[in-house]
Structures are given as structure tokens and as C-alpha cells.
Amino acid sequence: MSEHTAxxxxxxxxxxxxxxxxxxxxxxFAAFFIVFMFYRGEDVALYAKSQLTxxxxxxxxxxxxxxxxxxxxxxxxxxxxxxxPRGAQGWLLSAMACAVGFVVVKFFEYSEKIAAGFTxxxxxxxxxxxxxxxxxxxxxxxxxxxxxxLWLTLRAPAAASTLRTLESGAxxxxxxxxxxxxxxxxxxxxR
Numbered sequence: 160m161s162e163h164t165a166x167x168x169x170x171x172x173x174x175x176x177x178x179x180x181x182x183x184x185x186x187x188f189a190a191f192f193i194v195f196m197f198y199r200g201e202d203v204a205l206y207a208k209s210q211l212t213x214x215x216x217x218x219x220x221x222x223x224x225x226x227x228x229x230x231x232x233x234x235x236x237x238x239x240x241x242x243x244p245r246g247a248q249g250w251l252l253s254a255m256a257c258a259v260g261f262v263v264v265k266f267f268e269y270s271e272k273i274a275a276g277f278t279x280x281x282x283x284x285x286x287x288x289x290x291x292x293x294x295x296x297x298x299x300x301x302x303x304x305x306x307x308x309l310w311l312t313l314r315a316p317a318a319a320s321t322l323r324t325l326e327s328g329a330x331x332x333x334x335x336x337x338x339x340x341x342x343x344x345x346x347x348x349x350r
Contacts, residue, residue, distance in 0.1 A: 172236075172326035172327075172329070172330055174323060174324075174327045177327040177330055177331060178330065180331075181330060181331060181334045184298075184334065185334060185337075185338070188294075188338055188341070191287075191290075191291060191294075192341060192345060195287045195291065195345060196345070198283055198287070199284075199349075202283070205282060205283065205284060206283075206284045207350065209277075209281075209282060209284035209285060209288075210284065210346065210347070210349075210350075212272070212275065212277060213272075213288070213346065213347055214268055214271060215347050215348075217264055217267065217268045217271075218268075218343050218346070218347040219343075219347075220264050221261050221264050221265065221268075221339065221343070222339065222340065222343050224257045224258070224260045224261045224264065225257070225261060225335070225336045225339045225340070226336065226340075227253075227254075227257045228253075228254040228255075228257035228258050228261070228332070228336065229254075229332060229333050229336040231250045231251070231253040231254035231257065232250070232251065232254045232306070232328075232329045232332050232333070233329065233333075234250045235247040235248075235249075235250035235251045235254065235309075235325070235329070236322075236325055236326060236329050238250055239313065239321070239322055239325050240322060244313040244314075244321075245313075247313050247325070248310050248313045248314070251306055251309055251310045251313070252310065254306055254332070255303060255306050255307065255310070258299055258302060258303050258306065259303070261299055262296065262299060262300070262303075265292065265296055265299075269289075272285075272288075287346075288346055291342055291345075291346070292342060292346070295335070295338055295339060295342055298335045298338065299335060302331060302332050302335045305328045305331055305332065306328065306332065308328065309324065309325055309328045309329075312324055312325070313325070
């Protein structure tokens with residue numbers, strides 16, 4: 160097989176076990192999203208009124224940060240495939256900076272809500288808001304650990320599995336990004 164043909168052969172990025180984890184995680188979140196929409200349909204007025212208290216600007220900033228971090232991770236994978244691990248490290252640092260920014264914005268958003276008296280026990284909307292965004296925040300923190308591990312992996316002399324490891328971590332991070340996009344739409348935008 161020629162090099163040109165080998166490059167065009169599609170492959171599943173990363174390890175297959177990571178994709179099993181990603182699928183399971185996405186199915187779990189899909190179930191939460193369905194439950195949220197069901198109960199929203201039961202009391203649209205409460206959910207709509209509660210939704211108006213959310214800071215859409217902070218939600219939009221976090222969406223921008225998550226999309227930017229995913230873009231940086233994608234560029235890091237491409238840079239590593241091009242044989243430039245140091246350049247890939249720089250892009251991973253940029254992705255981690257965006258992730259830290261997300262965490263900081265979420266902290267301010269939670270603080271704003273709690274100061275206004277909106278807690279986990281205020282009503283069903285806020286129960287789901289804190290549960291879903293908190294679960295996502297845990298994924299972001301786990302993802303920061305994954306990105307840090309990938310950054311360290313790229314420091315080591317090139318190993319055969321480095322690219323596959325990088326692709327696995329990038330796939331997880333893209334899932335975290337996709338989950339936020341859905342959460343942002345469900346919690347902040349759906350009327």
C-alpha cells in the first residue's frame with residue numbers, strides 16, 4: 160500500500176476503549192437531557208421564569224471558551240501528526256488556558272446565582288441546572304487532567320503510541336465540548 164493510500168484510509172482516532180467510554184458517557188447525558196426536557200414540558204412557566212435568571216453572557220463566554228479549546232486541541236493533534244510535538248504542546252497549553260477560563264467563569268456564575276438565592280433546592284429547574292452543569296464541570300476538570308497528561312506525554316521522546324494517546328484524549332475533550340453546547344442550548348436558549 161502506498162503512503163498516499165494509507166493516508167486516505169479512514170481510521171477511528173484513538174483507542175476503541177475510549178470510544179466505548181465516550182458512548183456510555185453521552186448516553187448517560189442523553190438520558191439526563193431527556194428527563195430535563197420531560198419535566199420542563201410539565202411546568203414550562205417555572206422553567207422559563209427560572210431560565211431568565213441565568214446570565215446568558217457568561218454562558219456564551221463559556222461556549223466560546225469550550226469551542227476555542229476544542230479548536231486548539233484539534234490543531235494540537237494536527238501539529239503532532241506533522242511531527243512537531245513542541246508545537247502541539249503549545250496548542251494544548253492554549254486549550255488548558257481556555258478550560259481554566261471556563262472553570263473561572265462557571266465559579267462566578269455559580270456565585271452570582273447563590274448570592275441571588277438560587278440554590279440546588281430552589282426549584283426543579285435549578286436542581287437540574289446545578290446537577291447538569293456540575294457534572295459537566297467535573298468532566299472539564301477531568302479533561303484538564305487529560306490535557307495535562309497529553310502535554311507531558313509530548314515531552315517524552317516520540318513513542319509509537321503517542322499519537323494514538325493524543326487522539327484518545329482529544330476525542331474525550333471534544334465530547335466535553337459537545338456536551339456543553341447541548342447544555343448551553345437546553346439551559347440558556349430553549350424557550
